[in-house]
Amino acid sequence: MVAETPIGGSAVFVMTKARGRNSAATHPEAMAKIVDIGRKPDVKRRAVATGTMLLRPATARAIRDGPVEKGDVLVSAEVAALHAMKSVWQVLPHCHPIPITAAEVSFDVRADRIVVTTNVEATYKTGVEMEALYGVTVALLTVWDMVKSLEKDSKGQYPSARIDDVRVVEKAKSQR
Amino acid sequence: MVAETPIGGSAVFVMTKARGRNSAATHPEAMAKIVDIGRKPDVKRRAVATGTMLLRPATARAIRDGPVEKGDVLVSAEVAALHAMKSVWQVLPHCHPIPITAAEVSFDVRADRIVVTTNVEATYKTGVEMEALYGVTVALLTVWDMVKSLEKDSKGQYPSARIDDVRVVEKAKSQR
Amino acid sequence: MVAETPIGGSAVFVMTKARGRNSAATHPEAMAKIVDIGRKPDVKRRAVATGTMLLRPATARAIRDGPVEKGDVLVSAEVAALHAMKSVWQVLPHCHPIPITAAEVSFDVRADRIVVTTNVEATYKTGVEMEALYGVTVALLTVWDMVKSLEKDSKGQYPSARIDDVRVVEKAKSQR
Amino acid sequence: MVAETPIGGSAVFVMTKARGRNSAATHPEAMAKIVDIGRKPDVKRRAVATGTMLLRPATARAIRDGPVEKGDVLVSAEVAALHAMKSVWQVLPHCHPIPITAAEVSFDVRADRIVVTTNVEATYKTGVEMEALYGVTVALLTVWDMVKSLEKDSKGQYPSARIDDVRVVEKAKSQR
């Protein structure tokens, strides 16, 4: 067994020997992993993502004209997205916890759709595009939830509502 | 002040009188609400949602052919979606907590895309389409996160990856 | 050991006999509990709570006049409070999970303070005053967080900001 | 597409026909599910679980004699277990959300071990043994975390600490 006292400056860990019956390392049946980023440097990173929700024109107008029954749609969706972007690692199993240093959400309401853009930054060992993408989907789903009664037809179905074109606009990192 | 002892069979609450300086009811500056579903009956409800992620053909093949570096893509995405569908009310601010009684996730991997379908059921006072939709987006984002290294180009951008066509396929409820 | 097959209509469980060395029931060193509400009827319940945050007059004006740097203060605080009121049982260890059926948050901005009122409803076996109170505190702390730069003095301290008078305005329940 | 208007008293949903290119139902590559409990009756259910942590005798004495550096071990572990038992469905992906109506945690401190017992109750469609078992493991891990400095040897390893014999003592349900 490797002692906890320093094991050399090379920061290399050697797997301990299997010891007896309970060693699980001998026949791994399957393996899932959060990939090792321990040796990657802390670098400033940014990601911008966008996505679109198609809406009935009357719904787009209602969003633009002011609060609907449940409240202010755009501000609610922005706040929900800020919440979400910090919690990606609790939703996507293979994501690393990342110390977000900045995040923004903004909307563009058009005649028959609403477009959201998120911007996320962190100085860390891995990129933040999943944070930006997740923020986009949570923002649009919050919109959807707040305009359900405006989008449903007489049979309770959603003939117009659809989320489309969720993508990473940009992923950047600075030099160290 | 209304006593906690029964206040009549009509289940109507009367707002208490404002009492003195700190009453906040007089000039509401804004109001957000989780809409009242207290008088709606418990009915069996189901929602089916779907969504698509566009991928490079090589990525689609890698998903189909077996585990990638981070693990099994489809099973991981399914498990993440099950997790997510139970937690919608903690992500979307105006959603009610709903006691999900059944949920399923399945994938269809095609040449240049992956399609996910979710099915959610509950016997409750409000529908479960937000649960189904959120499950779709979390499933596809889990796929995205697991195939990042396969989808990025030499500049670290995502020329092919995109989430499209997220929509409610069906919303149904039974008679009481 | 009691079988899982029906054990009689009286719904009384009898503690099984201790069996051997590992029985933990013999010398309880301590005991914490979520009290049993299993036999209480489902009744419509409502709670209203309020609380006040003292502010500099300039801060109160900034809140009233529109978004501050971080966004819209009142709507953000309302959304955070809706989120919070659904999650009380995950923050206060002895609270039962409660299926909230309605919740509202509103503000009254005054010259040197902001007053928040929350209203929560559920048809369940126990009251919702903790939900209403927790919503009040999260709403006011969200305000505090969004106006930090306006409230801090030149030494980084908060000479004016203070949360006061957090209380239950009303707790009511209907007849069955 | 099935309309949301009532679809008959039989509560049977018929899968809608696949419609065009995006139907995901045709070639499911995999499937995970939260099994359907929608037709099971609400019945009073109880589960009791137990587990043991082996400790150095000096550690067992320290726990018994009063707070350690981090605080009161037994009460902290009880509170952490109450928290945990309500959140099982957020940790184990296939568990249903269950409205717990009662929960208890108690400890028995012995010469070289500590034994915890949990009791959980709910009136619902599925049993609560996972809640009881998860409470046991969180209680014991909280103990472990609070006595780390007492259990580690000079090399930072744990020669004595071990969790053993985590099992369901009893699972019971009443008649309807």
Add this chain to the structure above:
Amino acid sequence: MVAETPIGGSAVFVMTKARGRNSAATHPEAMAKIVDIGRKPDVKRRAVATGTMLLRPATARAIRDGPVEKGDVLVSAEVAALHAMKSVWQVLPHCHPIPITAAEVSFDVRADRIVVTTNVEATYKTGVEMEALYGVTVALLTVWDMVKSLEKDSKGQYPSARIDDVRVVEKAKSQR
């Protein structure tokens, strides 16, 4: 589009050009943000907060004299506050995730009130006063929840219970 390869030592990101119909940057309808702390240095920071809950004298005595029905009030409230102070960024939407390095909670029980003090520390880019304040409110709400039956009058109302004077006692930071 900015490549992910290094973009220069100045750590300045230039917004990419809008590309076609879906650019959301042109007409932002609203904007919420987690403010950028990416260039602030890591500095040791501390915050101390306090708050008071007014109680019936009999309740204060019951808290002091030992466990109430639900368990040990003070230790439970302390543990709930430790939990909470680590999770502020998941409750207040504009807060950054902060790596807390130390936290403490203590109580002073008086004749007709209970006073809680929290102390939080971190070496990071922004202060921890929201963590300390949130810990205060969760500690006091845990007390409230545990003494509900002692504080309610014959009509189920709370004539005495009130949370007051929640404030930051001190906010400090060391030199780099």
Add this chain to the structure above:
Amino acid sequence: MVAETPIGGSAVFVMTKARGRNSAATHPEAMAKIVDIGRKPDVKRRAVATGTMLLRPATARAIRDGPVEKGDVLVSAEVAALHAMKSVWQVLPHCHPIPITAAEVSFDVRADRIVVTTNVEATYKTGVEMEALYGVTVALLTVWDMVKSLEKDSKGQYPSARIDDVRVVEKAKSQR
């Protein structure tokens, strides 16, 4: 009161004087703490933990032979464990939030048991053995939950299922 302006290079905080009636520092009734790690260096750390679940031979075969009704047991358990290992500080009250940089889960299925091994790494001020141990218990409980119907006897009890031998295999740290 200590100003937020720099208070000297020694990074020593001096407790402010109690000020008047509300000082809570005078008679601490109790104290819980997250111990201070603020001065400990960031060092690469690793922990390996293991645990065993005893099963009926038929259950072990069912796990090995492919998906059970709820899905793929091993992959589901791995994904649940990855999720869990990132969230230990939200479950165990005295744990510090730790930025995990790598995590792995693997299984060894034997004739009458399943053995899980977790490996966790971080470069931080405190060790990650609680993360590894928690991952072990969540992995095994996910297995338990997925094979409930295979393990229960005709009376709904679990005569074979038991979690045993949960322990830290190795705890290591590199030189700075």
